[in-house]
Amino acid sequence: MTWEYLIWFGGAASLLWLAGALSGAVSGKIRTAVVLSLAGSFVFSIFIAGMWMSLERPPMRTVGETRLWYSLFLSLTGTAVYTRWRYRWILPFSCVMSVVFLCINLLKPEIHDQSLMPALQSVWFIPHVTVYMFAYAILGAVTLFALYLWLRPSGRCPSDEEMSMCDNLVRIGWSFLTLGMVMGALWAKQAWGDWWTWDPKETWAFATWLGYLLYLHLRPAVGPARQDSGPASGSRMSGTAEYDILFALLVFSFLLLQMCWYGINYLPAAQGISIHTY
Amino acid sequence: MPALDRNYRTSFLRCALLIAAGTTLQFMTGGIDSGFLHYPWGLVLAVNYVYLLILAYSFSSRYRWLRTLWDDRACISSSVTLLLLVIVFGLVRQEGSENGPAGVLGFSSMRSSWIFCIVLFYFMTALGIRSVAELDALFRRIFRRRPFPGFVAVQPFHGIRRAAVTLIHLCVFLILLAGMFGSGDKIRCRLTAHQGVPVGMAMTGDGRSVGLPFVLVLKDFSIDEYxxxxxxxxxxxxxxxxxxxxxxxxxxxxxxxxxxxxxxxxxxxxxxxxxxxxxxxxxxxxxxxxxxxxxxxxxxxxxxxxxxxxxxxxxxxxxxxxxxxxxxxxxxxQARRYTSEVGISRKDGEEREYVIEVNHPVRIGAWRIYQSGYDTDTGRWSTVSILECVRDPWFPVVRISLWMILVSAAVIAVAAGGSRAAGILSGGVSCKTGNGTFREEGE
The missing domain is CATH 2.40.128 (Lipocalin)
Structure with a gap:
């Protein structure tokens, strides 16, 4: 198996992912959607397995090789989240992300051999980046949804169903942020002996994590139905104005996320001292 | 929002007072030197601190002000304050300067600034007492084999999610505890090993020599290049x-x-x-x-x-x-991989050979030796290996806690929320009645 075959396997996988996404989004046939998406992931994994055998090592050493795993894990994660939550837009979402990385591999062949420095050659590298990417995607989606709920022309209060989707997406996104942070800490200890060094990327990742955590903890106090929380606080809020705080917090947290994601590349405080600026 | 004002004003005022106290201490003493937390004092203080947290929970029903240390308002206000400080942390260049407002307040060495440490300590305290409370509630439910009070219908994920949340609270607390009270025990030093030369000392970042409990000899250094x-x-x-x-x-x-x-x-x-x-x-x-x-x-x-x-x-x-x-x-x-073959002799006479490479450190007791670098001028012909030696006796606590958080976060991702069809927001408490919903009384 060589990179020349990527167009065929990737193309077939993309068609299957697309078919699964359309099946889930348009016709709502859950089983068909899941089977098609998994079939796409299976076809793609055949390519990865073939590369593994021909290279005689796991294909995890070059930038292009890691992008293969991004495509695979993003599609699998999207299928898993769709199976659990049945939100129709999840499969198209993960399909687009997987295809984007596939296209990067096809259009930039120079990354196929672009080497990874020794510190990046770790079992944690791909999972750490993949869960963060998925978290960013989910939290981006919930930010758009929150903006819609907050600013829609009708101005009506969000329904239970709508807030339920908001909460679920924030929990999923926050959980993936947590997974990414913990994987990063375990990797960092293995690589250079410190769990956490307050590198600017880590600092802003912690700020993002705290922002969404605040949302989850504020939810018991807002809305006609209380959330799953600890002891009664007696500090419940009521009224539509309190939703403003929640939606504003989601938007603010997404700004923190963007600072963590790419803002630090331009932040003066991070220049020359962050190992994550690339 | 009268409810918001009444309930949160005092909590945020407390945070403001803590920041004021931190500012005063920063002006008076400069930054914090965590050297005093070395063994055994770090451990002694940590144990006593945890004991005080348990006492605070136990007496919370009797003394209302203790309850205010860990109620929802304390948790929210401490989280908000910590978030604001972390944002400042990210915006201010951490170069240790004492000039300008940021330097004077210790924000350019945030890790050792009184303001940040006090707020983090308050956050950790609220989290710690809350963890004790949740563990108590969990054990009561498990050992008395009672369902949740007022339980009407089955919510399949509720108990699992509750346990995962409790575990995350506890493990985040343990990580903060290890980070704060273990900071005096952590030693990080650099060892430059020349081929064939035994080395038993290393140098810290501030130029201090540290005696190692072992002697290391570099047998061979090799690079695999791209x-x-x-x-x-x-x-x-x-x-x-x-x-x-x-x-x-x-x-x-x-x-x-x-x-x-x-x-x-x-x-x-x-x-x-x-x-x-x-x-x-x-x-x-x-x-x-x-x-x-x-x-x-x-x-x-x-x-x-x-x-x-x-x-x-x-x-x-x-x-x-x-x-x-x-x-x-x-x-x-570019180096694809570089490794050091070393022989390490411990004080008890045991001698073994190890291979150290990036992402694969070697453990000697509470010490871990990491491959850090080599003589880049000579590249593949380097006969010098730069190794980082880190002593971290709190390692097991943090590692186990991190793995528990990993598992719990995965559980929450799967168990988050409840049935969409039933319209339950999180599968937890709902004031509605009907299919798939249930009411839960307060604590």
Missing amino acids: PPRLYVYDGKAGVPSREFLSAGEDGAEASVEGWSLRADTVLLSAGKMPADDRYVPSDHVGAMPAVLVSARNEVSGVSRRGWVSCGSHVFGSSSLDLGEGSAVVMPYP
Whole structure:
């Protein structure tokens, strides 16, 4: 198996992912959607397995090789989240992300051999980046949804169903942020002996994590139905104005996320001292 | 929002007072020196602190002000304050300067600033007492085998999610505890190992010598390199090309900056005499990759051919002139993997050999030895290995806590929320009645 075959396997996988996404989004046939998406992931994994055998090592050493795993894990994660939550837009979402990385591999062949420095050659590298990417995607989606709920022309209060989707997406996104942070800490200890060094990327990742955590903890106090929380606080809020705080917090947290994601590349405080600026 | 004002005003006022206290301490004493938390005092204080947290929970029903240390308002207000400080942390360059408002307040050395540490301590305290409360509630439910009070219908994920949340609270608390009270125990020092020379001392970042509980001898240092790369250097712009030719084997070709490059002959270990202009295979010290390159301009058809090498501390480098200030150049090959074979003798006489490489440290008791670097001037011929020695006795606490958080976060991702069809927001408490919902009384 060589990179020349990527167009065929990737193309077939993309068609299957697309078919699964359309099946889930348009016709709502859950089983068909899941089977098609998994079939796409299976076809793609055949390519990865073939590369593994021909290279005689796991294909995890070059930038292009890691992008293969991004495509695979993003599609699998999207299928898993769709199976659990049945939100129709999840499969198209993960399909687009997987295809984007596939296209990067096809259009930039120079990354196929672009080497990874020794510190990046770790079992944690791909999972750490993949869960963060998925978290960013989910939290981006919930930010758009929150903006819609907050600013829609009708101005009506969000329904239970709508807030339920908001909460679920924030929990999923926050959980993936947590997974990414913990994987990063375990990797960092293995690589250079410190769990956490307050590198600017880590600092802003912690700020993002705290922002969404605040949302989850504020939810018991807002809305006609209380959330799953600890002891009664007696500090419940009521009224539509309190939703403003929640939606504003989601938007603010997404700004923190963007600072963590790419803002630090331009932040003066991070220049020359962050190992994550690339 | 009268409910918001009444309930949160005092909580945020408390946070403001803590910041004021931190500011005063920062002005009076400068930053915090965590050296006093070395063993056994860090451990003694940690144990006593946890005991106080348990007492605070136990007496919370009797003394209302204790309850205010860990109620929802304390948790929210401490989280908000911590978030604001972390944002400041991210915005201020951490260069340890004491100039300007940020320096005076300790924000440019946030890790050792009183303000940040006090707020983090308050956050940790609220989290700690809350964790004790949740553990107590969990154990009561498990050992008394009672369902949740007022339980009406089954919510399949509720108990699992509750347990996962409790575990995350506890483990985050333990990580903060280890980070704060273990900071005096952590030692980080650099050991420069020369081949064949036993070393028992290392140097910390501030120039202090540290005696190690073992003696290390570097037996061999080796580098596995990526294939050499050839770039086209643009003399006018003064920058190399973005594309490159990866010259891993004879016949490798690539188009770089309008030049069609071909590696006619690739020697991964080569040298040349000063008078010669061709490279020959060599294992002499200082031998480096050399490539016989053919370059053809894709527009004008002009051809060039010659040897290109990165050179070393023994052999000079060579480039292929392409005219107009451009040339084909080869930087030092990138290291794919570098390892140190070491022999380590412990104080009890035990002697063993280890291989240390990046991402694969070696553990000697509470010490871990990491491959940090090597002599980049000599590259593959380096007889020096730079190793980082880190002593972290709280390692098991943090590692187990991190793994527990990993599992709990995965559980929450799957168990988050409840049935969409039933309209339950999180599968937890709902004031509605009907299918799939249930009511839960307060604590």
